[in-house]
Amino acid sequence: MLPCELETLVDDIVHLRCESQHIELKRSQTEAPKRLYDTLSSFSNQKDGGIIIFGVYEHNNYSITGVDDPQAVQQQVNNQAKQMVPIVRPVFTVAEIDGKEVVSAEIAECPIMEKPCYYAGAGRLKGSYIRVGDSDEPMTEYEVYSFEAFRQNIQDEKFPALNATMDDLSSDRLTEYMLKIKRFKENLSQLSLEKVLRLQGITVNGVPTVAGLMLFGEYPQAFFPQLSITAMVIAGNMYSDISQNDERFVDNKRIEGTIIQMYESAMKFISRNTRQATIINENGERNDRPEYPLKAVRELVLNALIHRDYSIHTINSPIRILLFNNRLEIENPGGLYGRITIDELGKMSADTRNPFIAGALEVLVETENRFSGIPTIYAEMEKAHLLPPVFESQRGVFRATLYNQGSLSMNPDAANDSESSIMKKILSFCSEPRSKDEIAKHIGLSSVYYITARYLHPLLESAQLRMTLPDRPKSKHQRYVAAQSRI
8 A cells, every 4th residue: 555545545534434344443652552463363354354554543533643653563563463373464554644654554365275364372263353344253163163164175064964874865865866877977877876875975984974864864854953944924024024913924934854855845935925927028928927036046045055054063053034025035054155255156166065965966956057056046137127136144144135026116205104214214323424234234134235225325316315425436435424414
């Protein structure tokens, strides 16, 4: 970073009066804080790293206090960075602002094969942090494990199932599998059943694995009760909404069985609880169009079952399917796996958490677009003239959301009482500049994309809300403030 760039960044921070996902402020007028380990760790563990700025005091209206000895601050920060594993290498910049010296330390993202970056003095489990908004939070044991599982290529799907025997696998399903193996994998078709099952991760030393039971078990939930799906139809657009009959769930079902059985039952549940629109084309022909594109839903359900985490850390967490009035949400335990990020979904090849389950289903599930994944979902939503899908990965949970036709109406004048109430709540909250994440948390909705499209855009268009950086609408420092408020 050049000194002039640091000056511009500090000007933005003082103007917005806030830290952010990638910015941490320290007063540090006489010396660097004794404890920077949490921030060094969290920035090293997040995409694109972060910047620590010394000499700006957030608790005094973001005033520029400067640092008395920039050289000493750099040395103190560097000393702490050397106590991280792997060692952190800050890049320092010094700039004079309002006659005072301000120092920045840029912390680069740690290579994926070396994550998590942690403070050696506390150890990996207690010294690893992750950035959440503008704070540094200790990683959960599962978050630490996720990095180690990828680095060490731990395959939880191949763990032998305790107390399971070959009698717990369905002979009919195994016979069907072998018949399809002969069609799709000729090299395996000449091998014995016992050897195929071992090579395909279905058994280990003659004992069924997690993958084996989930693919071919007679009743997998006898061994893993929570490796299932909970499917719910919510009465409104928010989880807390209640129907006219004082019911929170219009429909509620626990779906069990093998992966294929759960896939089929989930598709039936969604089909039963979604609407069909009748479209008359220009030739007078009648076509029924589902509320959500069938291929997109199919991909999401399959992806959740294939790519969920089957480790001991999440084995008690089911997949969740939530049908709201305006959207479909599918959540699976286990955030994004490996090197890919949310922004890269559908644009590059992703690492596979459960390659044996994925390989078996390529043989067992014959669909037109077998596991074509994210690009198919985007294409199907666009073809149906619906909003693009929204994908989120938050602290060990991956969520995919599809919005229906009702979400395309963005006119605040047509909003119902509930929506009008939410808009008023947003305007009240934005009496001072707020980020999208802060607004989402305040009104209790998880999807920033939905909040932006449904509420922020109409409020901006009606001039009830304004951006703090109107010339840079996509800036990561962007905040929103009620029009009548003064920054």
